[in-house]
Amino acid sequence: xxxxxxxxxxxxxxxxxxxxxxxxxxxxxxxxxxxxxxxxxxxxxxxxxxxxxxxxxxxxxxxxxxxxxxxxxxxxxxxxxxxxxxxxxxxxxxxxxxxxxxxxxxxxxxxxxxxxxxxxxxxxxxxxxxxxxxxxxxxxxxxxxxxxxxxxxxxxxxxxxxxxxxxxxxxxxxxxxxxxxxxxxxxxxxxxxxxxxxxxxxxxxxxxxxxxxxxxxxxxxxxxxxxxxxxxxxxxxxxxxxxxxxxxxxxxxxxxxxxxxxxxxxxxxxxxxxxxxxxxxxxxxxxxxxxxxxxxxxxxxxxxxxxxxxxxxxxxxxxxxxxxxxxxxxxxxxxxxxxxxxxxxxxxxxxxxxxxxxxxxxxxxxxxxxxxxxxxxxxxxxxxxxxxxxxxx
Amino acid sequence: xxxxxxxxxxxxxxxxxxxxxxxxxxxxxxxxxxxxxxxxxxxxxxxxxxxxxxxxxxxxxxxxxxxxxxxxxxxxxxxxxxxxxxxxxxxxxxxxxxxxxxxxxxxxxxxxxxxxxxxxxxxxxxxxxxxxxxxxxxxxxxxxxxxxxxxxxxxxxxxxxxxxxxxxxxxxxxxxxxxxxxxxxxxxxxxxxxxxxxxxxxxxxxxxxxxxxxxxxxxxx
Numbered sequence: 001x002x003x004x005x006x007x008x009x010x011x012x013x014x015x016x017x018x019x020x021x022x023x024x025x026x027x028x029x030x031x032x033x034x035x036x037x038x039x040x041x042x043x044x045x046x047x048x049x050x051x052x053x054x055x056x057x058x059x060x061x062x063x064x065x066x067x068x069x070x071x072x073x074x075x076x077x078x079x080x081x082x083x084x085x086x087x088x089x090x091x092x093x094x095x096x097x098x099x100x101x102x103x104x105x106x107x108x109x110x111x112x113x114x115x116x117x118x119x120x121x122x123x124x125x126x127x128x129x130x131x132x133x134x135x136x137x138x139x140x141x142x143x144x145x146x147x148x149x150x151x152x153x154x155x156x157x158x159x160x161x162x163x164x165x166x167x168x169x170x171x172x173x174x175x176x177x178x179x180x181x182x183x184x185x186x187x188x189x190x191x192x193x194x195x196x197x198x199x200x201x202x203x204x205x206x207x208x209x210x211x212x213x214x215x216x217x218x219x220x221x222x223x224x225x226x227x228x229x230x231x232x233x234x235x236x237x238x239x240x241x242x243x244x245x246x247x248x249x250x251x252x253x254x255x256x257x258x259x260x261x262x263x264x265x266x267x268x269x270x271x272x273x274x275x276x277x278x279x280x281x282x283x284x285x286x287x288x289x290x291x292x293x294x295x296x297x298x299x300x301x302x303x304x305x306x307x308x309x310x311x312x313x314x315x316x317x318x319x320x321x322x323x324x325x326x327x328x329x330x331x332x333x334x335x336x337x338x339x340x341x342x343x344x345x346x347x348x349x350x351x352x353x354x355x356x357x358x359x360x361x362x363x364x365x366x367x368x369x370x371x372x373x374x375x376x377x378x379x380x381x382x383x384x385x386x387x388x389x390x391x392x393x
Numbered sequence: 394x395x396x397x398x399x400x401x402x403x404x405x406x407x408x409x410x411x412x413x414x415x416x417x418x419x420x421x422x423x424x425x426x427x428x429x430x431x432x433x434x435x436x437x438x439x440x441x442x443x444x445x446x447x448x449x450x451x452x453x454x455x456x457x458x459x460x461x462x463x464x465x466x467x468x469x470x471x472x473x474x475x476x477x478x479x480x481x482x483x484x485x486x487x488x489x490x491x492x493x494x495x496x497x498x499x500x501x502x503x504x505x506x507x508x509x510x511x512x513x514x515x516x517x518x519x520x521x522x523x524x525x526x527x528x529x530x531x532x533x534x535x536x537x538x539x540x541x542x543x544x545x546x547x548x549x550x551x552x553x554x555x556x557x558x559x560x561x562x563x564x565x566x567x568x569x570x571x572x573x574x575x576x577x578x579x580x581x582x583x584x585x586x587x588x589x590x591x592x593x594x595x596x597x598x599x600x601x602x603x604x605x606x607x608x609x610x611x612x613x614x
Contacts, residue, residue, distance in 0.1 A: 003499040003506075007488075014487030014530075340483040343444055345472025346500035347465065 001353065008357035018330075022323055023365045029319040031370025033312040035377045040305050042378075043385045044298045047073075050186055051294035053123075055272060056096070056264040056287055058086055058279070064288045065297060071101045071261035072290055073187045074111040081258030082285060084196070088255060090264050093278065095271035097122075100259040102199040106160040107175065107192045110145045114199025114259075122265060125188055129153055130179030136198050136248060137240025139175040144189040146180040153179050156239075157192065159202045173202040174239035200257055201240065201248060208237040208248035331355065394420035394554065394586045395441055400450030400610075402440060411436045412610035413450070418588060418602060420553075423577065425597055426590045428606035434590040437606055438556045441588070442475050443467035455553045472501045476547030476585075478557040478576070482539045484531040484546075491527040494518060494545045504550060517545045521575055537568035544576055548583070555580055557589040561596075573599065 012019045050072055059067040060080035070077045081102075090098030099122060102114030117133060119125075120140075130153025133140055139157060146152060158172040175194060183189055200206045209230075222229040237244050250257070264287065266272035279287035331338070341351055395418035403410035411433035418424045426434045439445040440452050443459040446467075452460040455474050462470060484493045492499075494514045498506040518524050521541040531539055540560065547555055557576065561569040573596065580587045589600070597603055 007499055010492065011487045336481075336483065337485060340479070341500060342468075343442075343471075344477060344497055344500060345468040345470075345475075347468055350500060 001357075004350070004353040004357040005361070007354050008361055011358060012361060018326070019362060022326060023362055023369060025319045026323060026363060026366035027369035027373060029316040029323075030366055031373045033309060033316065035370075035374045036308065036312065037305070038374070039377055039385050040301065044301060046186070047294050048291065048298060051290035054263055054290045055266055056275065057261055057290050058082065058090065058098075058264055058285060058287050059261040061282075061284050061286045064286060064293050067261055067286070067288065068290045068293045070103055071263070074103055074113060074191050076103060076111065079260055081260055082262065083255060084257045084259055085255040086285065087259060087262045090262055090275075093275060095275045096264040096266040099263040099265065100196045101261045101263060102196050102258065103260045105199065105202050107139075107157050108149055108160065110142070110149075111191050112139075112159055112199060112202060113191045113193050114196035114202075115193060116196060119193070119263075122263065123184065123188055125184055126182045127179045128182040130177070132179055133193065133195050134178065135240070135242075136195060136201065136245055137173075137176055138178045138194065138198070140179040140181060140193045141177055142181055142189040142191045142193070143183040145192055151177050151180075153177055171236070171238050173198075175202075176240075196259065197250075197254075198240070200250065200254075205257055206248055206250040208240065208244050209234050211247065327355075327359065394418050394422065394455060395588065396451070396453040397440065397609075398451045400440065400447045400452060402436065402445060402447045409433070409436075411440070411606075413437070413440075414610040416604065416609060418586060418604075420586055421584045422586055422602050423580065423600050424586075424588045424602035424604055425600040426588060426604045426606055427592070427594070427597070430592075432606045433609075434606050435558055437604075437609075438558055438588070438590060441554075442471050442477075442556055444471070469501065469503050472497055473503055473550060474553050476550060476552035476555045478540075478543050478547045478555065478560040480559040480562045482531075482543040484539055484542055486531055489528050489530055490518070490523055490534070490542050491515075493531065493542050494523075494549050496546055497550050510549070513551075514545070514549050517548055517579075520579065521545050536564055537571060540564060540568070540572045541575060544572070544579065548579055548585075551583065552585060554586045554588065557587065559590050559592065561591070561593070569593075 051068065054072055057068060057071055059071065060082050062080060063077075066077035066079050069075050070079050084100065087098040087100045090096050097118060099116055099118045100114070101119075103111055105112040120132060127140070128143065129146075130140075141149075141151060141157075149157070151157060155177045157175045157177055159175065161172050175192070175198070181188065181193075194202070197206065201208075219230050219233045220228060221231050237247065240248060264275060266275055276287055276289075279285055338351055341354075342348065395416065397413045397416040399415075400413040401410070402412075409431075426437060428434050436445065440447055441454050441459070443452075443454070443462060444467075447460055450460070451458065454470075457470060457474075459467060459470065485496065488496065491514060494517065495506060495510065498504045498510060504510075515524075515527075518527055521544060523538065523541055523545065526534065526538060531542070534542065543560070547557075555576070560576070561572055564572060576587065576589075577599070579585070588604075591597075
């Protein structure tokens, strides 16, 4: 057997381009359907587990899938906002805890999530380094954000301008990194968390500037009946500090300020049913069960996956046929060599052994390649596929 | 050494038969088989080596009744007792010169590839002027060099008989004589019997025995 393997290795090495092509084709044939299936299962499970951990989600009427994707997985879908008053209304029912979720802005490529302190114990997120949110302008980083950007507590992070070329638009807000979360192996790892009021400031809905009462005539244009009009010389703060935090304020009623969604955490099952009942006929709001939404998404993915599996097996079959064809043609081209073997005294069994060793080595290398591919996909593919599904949903 | 008596052979698919009333080649002889194309020269070599089995008659090679051996025993006999040199050399393109010489040892478990065999292969390569070419592939060799590799491969198992089927057919005259001289020299040094098929009548004076295949017995085409 050792000699058969030796000859097979020498043959395959000599024809390395053909061998490589066959090994890669077989690897795809063997690996891809299985890897895709495993990855798809893991992704669906991962999506579902986060949805199942979120009892109810309140949002503006519209696509429930977009609402869930934006509020749970922080993939921006441009959902219409509800208001802070809706979050207060959830509290007001006495049936559930309301946790606001404000998304829409980014900070160096990662989603900025405005929420309340209740979010962290609700998601079982723990601080790995530093502390939690304490004042406006603080931010807490997900573990992947910290690792990718190389930031930790004590560092600063600028929000990304929402309108890059609009000089009159909202300027970036300098956030203070006060803590980093432990890895949670989910979307929370890739988010920058701030208090919802900080999110509003970052959006330009609240602001801070120098005290107008003490501003000189070069800044103040007009003082009339308690209203002060200032010119562009007025110093606007783009960082919230202990010394200027008191100057930050919101015009109008903060209860009308936008939140993308509100997570409702009912106190018990009865409270959940009662709360859902209250929103059944709500004209502009929807209270969804994220698990049901993700489950229906998973069913669609499963249907698509079945079609994909059929396509892959068809491609696989074509690859297998091509492999057999290449081998048969190769043996026909090597007819003289095989005849020489038998003329010298080699048995047909030995010839078959040598040919078998060639096939076994190629199949072995293909399984190995498919295995390495599978491990790599298991390592990185789930997040990639999840991202793909959520972006495409 | 080689003895055929009352041999009748025909291919299963028909159309050709070879009859040999009597043929004897003594041990250590240098014999040439001649005859026009289709006269059965190659078939004769196949019968002597046990590649083909006669319908009747006796074929004895190196004291062994080849016609009575099982297929497995004939293969074993062939690879241990006979060395082949083919017209097209039939070297393996993916093996280097040393591996081509040692090739028979990769094909049958009765031949064990050990240090002494490797040493013999190196000695043979040296004798045949191939020492500096051992790591080359056949595609990198000249026709004459390839023929020398084929001769080394035939001799490496220390066979008692060399069957050569027009081994110089594709060589130019100068290379042809060089290859023949090497073959004769190596066979004489080892007292190995040589039976060579040739079309080249100019070479016949160098052989001790000439076998006209057409004259061996009635041949039907």
